[in-house]
Amino acid sequence: MSHIEFRDVEVTYKTGLKALKGINLTIPRGQFLVVVGLSGAGKSTLIRTVNNLVVPSAGNVLVDDVDVTAARGRKLRQVRSDIGMIFQTFNLVKRSGVLRNVLAGRLGDVPAWRGVLGAFPREDIAYAHECLGRVGIPEKAFVRADALSGGQQQRVGIARALAQKPSVMLADEPVASLDPPTSHSVMSDLKRIAREDGITTIVNLHFIDMAREYADRIVGMRDGLVVFDGTPNEATDKAFEDIYGRPIDREKDMRGA
Amino acid sequence: MSDQSHARPLQIPRPPASQVRNRYALLGGAGLSVVLLVVVLITMNLPTWDRVMLGLRRTLPPLWRGFTNPDFELFPLAFNAMMETFYMAVIGTLLGGVLAFALSFLAARNLLGGTARAMPGKALLVAVRTFPEILLAIIFVAAAGPGPTAGIMAMGIHSIGFLGKIFSDVIEGIDPGPLEAINAAGGNQIQVFFFAVVPQVLPEFASNLLYRFEINLRAATILGLVGAGGIGGPLLQRLSFRRWDEISMILIVIIGFIIVVDAISSRVRRQLV
Amino acid sequence: MAPDRPPQPPVSAGAVAAVPTPPLAGRLKGMLALLIVGAIVVLAYRQTSFDLEALFTGAADFWRFFGRLVPPFSEVGSDWGAYLPELVGPLIETLQIAYVGTFFGTLLAMPLIFLASANTANDPVTMWIARTLLTVLRSIPDLLWAAILVPILVVGPLPGALALTLFSIGILAKLGSETVESADPGPLEALRAAGAGRTATIVYAVVPQVAATMVSYILYVFEINVRASVIIGLVGAGGIGFTLQTRLNFFDYTGVGLIIVVIFAVVLIIDSISVWARSKLI
Numbered sequence: 001m002s003h004i005e006f007r008d009v010e011v012t013y014k015t016g017l018k019a020l021k022g023i024n025l026t027i028p029r030g031q032f033l034v035v036v037g038l039s040g041a042g043k044s045t046l047i048r049t050v051n052n053l054v055v056p057s058a059g060n061v062l063v064d065d066v067d068v069t070a071a072r073g074r075k076l077r078q079v080r081s082d083i084g085m086i087f088q089t090f091n092l093v094k095r096s097g098v099l100r101n102v103l104a105g106r107l108g109d110v111p112a113w114r115g116v117l118g119a120f121p122r123e124d125i126a127y128a129h130e131c132l133g134r135v136g137i138p139e140k141a142f143v144r145a146d147a148l149s150g151g152q153q154q155r156v157g158i159a160r161a162l163a164q165k166p167s168v169m170l171a172d173e174p175v176a177s178l179d180p181p182t183s184h185s186v187m188s189d190l191k192r193i194a195r196e197d198g199i200t201t202i203v204n205l206h207f208i209d210m211a212r213e214y215a216d217r218i219v220g221m222r223d224g225l226v227v228f229d230g231t232p233n234e235a236t237d238k239a240f241e242d243i244y245g246r247p248i249d250r251e252k253d254m255r256g257a
Numbered sequence: 258m259s260d261q262s263h264a265r266p267l268q269i270p271r272p273p274a275s276q277v278r279n280r281y282a283l284l285g286g287a288g289l290s291v292v293l294l295v296v297v298l299i300t301m302n303l304p305t306w307d308r309v310m311l312g313l314r315r316t317l318p319p320l321w322r323g324f325t326n327p328d329f330e331l332f333p334l335a336f337n338a339m340m341e342t343f344y345m346a347v348i349g350t351l352l353g354g355v356l357a358f359a360l361s362f363l364a365a366r367n368l369l370g371g372t373a374r375a376m377p378g379k380a381l382l383v384a385v386r387t388f389p390e391i392l393l394a395i396i397f398v399a400a401a402g403p404g405p406t407a408g409i410m411a412m413g414i415h416s417i418g419f420l421g422k423i424f425s426d427v428i429e430g431i432d433p434g435p436l437e438a439i440n441a442a443g444g445n446q447i448q449v450f451f452f453a454v455v456p457q458v459l460p461e462f463a464s465n466l467l468y469r470f471e472i473n474l475r476a477a478t479i480l481g482l483v484g485a486g487g488i489g490g491p492l493l494q495r496l497s498f499r500r501w502d503e504i505s506m507i508l509i510v511i512i513g514f515i516i517v518v519d520a521i522s523s524r525v526r527r528q529l530v
Numbered sequence: 531m532a533p534d535r536p537p538q539p540p541v542s543a544g545a546v547a548a549v550p551t552p553p554l555a556g557r558l559k560g561m562l563a564l565l566i567v568g569a570i571v572v573l574a575y576r577q578t579s580f581d582l583e584a585l586f587t588g589a590a591d592f593w594r595f596f597g598r599l600v601p602p603f604s605e606v607g608s609d610w611g612a613y614l615p616e617l618v619g620p621l622i623e624t625l626q627i628a629y630v631g632t633f634f635g636t637l638l639a640m641p642l643i644f645l646a647s648a649n650t651a652n653d654p655v656t657m658w659i660a661r662t663l664l665t666v667l668r669s670i671p672d673l674l675w676a677a678i679l680v681p682i683l684v685v686g687p688l689p690g691a692l693a694l695t696l697f698s699i700g701i702l703a704k705l706g707s708e709t710v711e712s713a714d715p716g717p718l719e720a721l722r723a724a725g726a727g728r729t730a731t732i733v734y735a736v737v738p739q740v741a742a743t744m745v746s747y748i749l750y751v752f753e754i755n756v757r758a759s760v761i762i763g764l765v766g767a768g769g770i771g772f773t774l775q776t777r778l779n780f781f782d783y784t785g786v787g788l789i790i791v792v793i794f795a796v797v798l799i800i801d802s803i804s805v806w807a808r809s810k811l812i
Contacts, residue, residue, distance in 0.1 A: 076725075080722070091720035108726055142273055164725070301630070316682045341577065406581060482674075
């Protein structure tokens, strides 16, 4: 059963740059999809069309058969509150506490006045704590976000996305700012949670070994087009060299576990 | 609360006491400022509501008529007065700049070789900045008679405080590398000054001088209210006679002039730095 | 010259000719700018008939006038000492005006800040309207606001407080929207992606980033307002400036002198407190 569907999606930025040149993908429910490609290939743009942070100039993106591309205002916010997102730079409010950052994930579901006053229902607060527990940092709830290490900050980012009770999770280079061991533990947390909750997940990754290790399916992008679509087993070094359009650099592209 | 929480009491970790205290302190501060506002409003010598409404009923209709029909015949006079204001601001800023330039070297720690030696200079700058320029203008008008000279003097002296502080900050922030390099190449102190200090500080100085000019142009429009030259004089006359059509014309000239000069000045400043 | 210096290659005439010259356009632009500034200064000097010479020759008169501001030493107690208590009331009124102006100025500036900042604005049209409003508010100095408002409202602290309110909105919203626009856009994107509403996005993603700076700006505006509130009385807007105007009209120069000293002291004290508080904040 298809959960997310890209139909001839094209994106042309105001600068004239064609970031996506006609993408067609169907992603079944619960799949853990990894998108690989060099920077500038259109990975970030692709992921952002799913929650309409980037509006396609042609084509549509459907989530649960709802056309995200056409959604506006309240409807769009409803769609977005069902889609969690994790960022390369974490995008936490550094001067706020961890719990408040996680609760921000609930803002799409609570009435506006509750959000503005910070008067969340007890269930929501309890759930935020639960999310922190699931990413392994329950004790950090009342610490300021900027007092955490990079790995912990990304865990808060995951907890915030999780607090939305999403059916879709988008992760844009979630480990690019982290060191290799931390990257792996964050990725395995992400995968575990996606599995447990049956969340359909799209992750942009730069590193080959991680894509092979965690993905159910790998999509390779080059120049705004899908140039590879297959299982991790099919994603050989040769396939990656085609995606990258150059020989693989063991040092730069692999990142040893 | 929903009845759900009644059925299943939730275990929520409590924030540490220090954070709870901070939150109450914040709320208390906000509450206190509101209470203070109420106290101030009650004790303030405010006119009664009826009195204000009476005044508004009397002034608003003619004011509306005047502001919707600016007296364009006054334009030449207003424009000339604004030009005088502009010129006052130019000379006042320049005067302040020259004086501040001299003083700033006396307040810069790195050139004097010590915090203590820079103290008297810094204190002088703070004192000058604190003194409202309109008071200086009053003093100069009383001492030297009304006219632009009094206004220029007031602006010039008041600007010393602002410019001197910024100039000395800029000098304290210069990169010592080039100084060392010129010294190492066998340059004398004058050469060090012109080849290492001046190039580093000149753009910042010029940019801040322009910024001060923007401030002084606004200030110059009001100096006329105490007889120190510029457009404030003709404006005050008309305010006391409530000639709203002429007042609106003068205000249009002031606002338009300031917006245009600001736009030009900020563009030049962006180019400088 | 050091005697043990290695021999230098001789500089040939050909090498000199090959030295590239800086682009002509750049130099011309610089020269033109200097020329324009020079012309404006010369013109300004003539038009204002600013006379440096007269200033030096008149300096004696000037200092004599300063002397008249201060009573003879033996009478300081009886003159200034007796007058000082009369200044307490106007001084309190001055601070009241500054407080009310800062309070309402802050309150009204808050929504305008977010409407006028590119990253939090509703739509381009309201942003443009808000920015224009702020530009106009800022282009009129505080004393001028007071002078315009006094004939409309009743003479006294009311027009003063309103003048400072309007003026405060202008500065605070300008400083505030600069801060808001320089805020980290990451959290904004994250909250938008989570489906949060506009107000909630501002409260959660922007406010925590700018709050400390904003409080510091509010204190700064209060400083400015104290300085302004001591003088707006000159045009009838209440406070100690009004007393100053009366003393000036009576040519009571020792009274004027005392008021100037008191104003200076109050502004200095408030400034120091505020500067200290601001240094604690950041």
